[in-house]
Amino acid sequence: MCARRLESGFQTILFEKRQSIGYVTLNRPEALNAYNVRMRDDLYEILGAIRDDPDLNVVVLKGAGDRAFCAGADLSEFLTAPPPPASRQVRWERDVWGLFLAIPQPVIASLHGYVLGSGIEMALCCDLRIASEEARFGLPEVTLGIIPAAGGSQTLPRTVGRAKSLEMLLTNRWIDAREALSAGLVNRVVSRQDLTPTVERLANQLASRPRLITRSIKEAISRGASLSLTEGLDMERRLAQRVLSSSGALQVIEANMLDRAARFHDTSPL
Numbered sequence: 326m327c328a329r330r331l332e333s334g335f336q337t338i339l340f341e342k343r344q345s346i347g348y349v350t351l352n353r354p355e356a357l358n359a360y361n362v363r364m365r366d367d368l369y370e371i372l373g374a375i376r377d378d379p380d381l382n383v384v385v386l387k388g389a390g391d392r393a394f395c396a397g398a399d400l401s402e403f404l405t406a407p408p409p410p411a412s413r414q415v416r417w418e419r420d421v422w423g424l425f426l427a428i429p430q431p432v433i434a435s436l437h438g439y440v441l442g443s444g445i446e447m448a449l450c451c452d453l454r455i456a457s458e459e460a461r462f463g464l465p466e467v468t469l470g471i472i473p474a475a476g477g478s479q480t481l482p483r484t485v486g487r488a489k490s491l492e493m494l495l496t497n498r499w500i501d502a503r504e505a506l507s508a509g510l511v512n513r514v515v516s517r518q519d520l521t522p523t524v525e526r527l528a529n530q531l532a533s534r535p536r537l538i539t540r541s542i543k544e545a546i547s548r549g550a551s552l553s554l555t556e557g558l559d560m561e562r563r564l565a566q567r568v569l570s571s572s573g574a575l576q577v578i579e580a581n582m583l584d585r586a587a588r589f590h591d592t593s594p595l
């Protein structure tokens with residue numbers, strides 16, 4: 326389904342496409358954007374369309390309302406969830422987390438307020454994470470008698486390391502934005518009022534780059550994470566070859582050479 330057709334009609338998600346940027350908003354502010362079954366199904370549809378949309382260069386994921394990006398799985402559904410075999414089947418058929426990781430465009434998470442449980446797990450499926458200074462991060466699963474099931478036990482240590490992950494998962498210690506920054510959980514922390522402008526500037530910056538280049542960089546890093554160095558270098562060579570042999574590449578290189586001085590100064594804050 327074309328991403329533009331998704332701009333209306335979802336219960337839990339808002340989707341908006343502006344030029345080549347797709348904005349996905351978790352939209353249950355009354356429940357701090359808790360992730361429920363409906364949201365899973367809505368996200369599954371939207372992420373599939375985004376993945377297949379050649380005109381989308383960048384995706385931004387954010388939460389509606391003032392209080393939270395996402396306060397984790399919807400606890401009110403815990404007692405009404407379908408029996409394990411049924412939910413396992415749906416999970417296979419609607420692998421939202423696999424889909425998140427399969428999106429070829431760079432995905433930016435815009436994080437404010439509570440970023441808990443599935444909220445962190447969603448953010449970890451994104452490529453760049455910008456947080457506002459009041460954001461708080463935690464994985465309360467241990468207190469609920471469960472363990473993360475949306476990739477958190479795998480994506481968190483790959484991002485912040487083993488010790489920090491074990492501390493957060495075993496003790497349910499929540500961390501603030503500054504600590505998240507120093508742990509490498511987020512790329513940048515800004516004031517609440519600067520969050521949206523910062524994310525939009527970054528999204529526009531990425532969207533202005535040739536999509537083959539941004540997608541190839543993401544692919545090299547994502548696929549490389551599970552390869553040996555030798556295999557990774559091999560893959561990088563193939564991707565570089567693909568970029569060089571693409572029709573627009575030579576014009577881009579030429580333009581960049583001419584504009585080299587300007588490019589060197591392209592270090593303005595996000």
Ligand code: COA
Nearest residue numbers: 355356357359396397398399400401439441442443465466
């Ligand atoms: N699932 C379902 N509803 C949730 C929710 C969740 N994970 N988190 C918050 N909500 C709802 C609350 O039930 C409340 O709804 P109500 O106004 O109809 O009662 C509303 O969101 C606001 O939350 P509230 O608890 O009143 O806000 P608070 O400021 O007192 O506390 C939190 C905020 C995030 C600390 C608290 O809501 C909380 O601990 N949430 C659960 C976090 C969690 O364990 N997530 C699951 C991880 S696996």
